[in-house]
Amino acid sequence: MAHKDDPVTVVVAWFADNKRELPWRDPEVTAWGILVSEFMLQQTQVDRVAPKWLTWMQRWPTADALSRAPLGDVLRAWQGLGYPRRAMRLHATAQRIVSEFAGTVPSTQAELLSLPGVGHYTAAAIAAFAFHQPTVVLDTNIRRVIARAWSAQAMPSAHLTKSEESFAAQLVPQRDGAQWSAAVMELGALICTARNPLCSQCPLQNSCAWLVAGQPDNAPVRRKQPTFAGSDRQARGVLLRTVSEAPLASESAIEAVWADALQREKAMTSLINDGLVIRVNQGYCLPDS
Numbered sequence: 001m002a003h004k005d006d007p008v009t010v011v012v013a014w015f016a017d018n019k020r021e022l023p024w025r026d027p028e029v030t031a032w033g034i035l036v037s038e039f040m041l042q043q044t045q046v047d048r049v050a051p052k053w054l055t056w057m058q059r060w061p062t063a064d065a066l067s068r069a070p071l072g073d074v075l076r077a078w079q080g081l082g083y084p085r086r087a088m089r090l091h092a093t094a095q096r097i098v099s100e101f102a103g104t105v106p107s108t109q110a111e112l113l114s115l116p117g118v119g120h121y122t123a124a125a126i127a128a129f130a131f132h133q134p135t136v137v138l139d140t141n142i143r144r145v146i147a148r149a150w151s152a153q154a155m156p157s158a159h160l161t162k163s164e165e166s167f168a169a170q171l172v173p174q175r176d177g178a179q180w181s182a183a184v185m186e187l188g189a190l191i192c193t194a195r196n197p198l199c200s201q202c203p204l205q206n207s208c209a210w211l212v213a214g215q216p217d218n219a220p221v222r223r224k225q226p227t228f229a230g231s232d233r234q235a236r237g238v239l240l241r242t243v244s245e246a247p248l249a250s251e252s253a254i255e256a257v258w259a260d261a262l263q264r265e266k267a268m269t270s271l272i273n274d275g276l277v278i279r280v281n282q283g284y285c286l287p288d289s
Helices: 009-017 031-041 045-059 063-067 071-078 085-101 108-115 122-131 140-151 164-170 176-190 232-244 250-259 261-274
Strands: 278-282 283-285
Touching: 009 140, 009 176, 031 045, 031 085, 031 122, 031 261, 045 071, 071 085, 071 164, 071 232, 071 250, 071 278, 108 122, 122 176, 140 176, 232 250, 232 261, 261 278
Parallel strands: none
Antiparallel strands: 278 283
């Protein structure tokens, strides 16, 4: 039995008193609801996901419901979450769940990994939060907490390493593994943040290796992220939103929202190649519209 001062136990106890009331944490939420939340939370902030998730689950409460929806409707509903290919993959996942798993979200990591858009992190998270399995869930928040509290590193490396994953696995308790994953993720999101961490409020402040070492500035050098404004990604988002706002978007409408002709054509071509937009004689539309 873990000692009450064991860091893992301390974090789980802190979580019980401090966790946010997020809609997908309701005990009545189905495995499908958890899966939808994990797709939405990939690279999108919680405060943007929460209202979208509620609306989505009211409209498509099961995999079967989403599997029968036109892809165009799915893409329109996804607007505001970014990275629309995730919407396509979620739609394809719903169809796969219906065709191969009788409409029920599979519970093993191997089966989850067979679904479109489900990688190792997402499979581990669904197994943990939907099926309470002691899987090794490692998002950026969890990796940051472990790097600081156990390894005295200001930030984890850019890419997950085998040794990091092996060490994280040792921390996962078999009895409350899913609770630990949720708790340490919350700690990273609310307290042990990337910038300006609230160390004085942290339940691990007495044992955190990084804090004890004086918070050294020893983060690995990372490549600077390109700016979003004016990027190809922004162009794709603007063009896709324009196409989704009408049954048919004309060439002139597309030209009006993005002035750079070369970048506009590049972005539109990529949307068409990804299956997110269809070119027709009069302009552009969403699939199944």
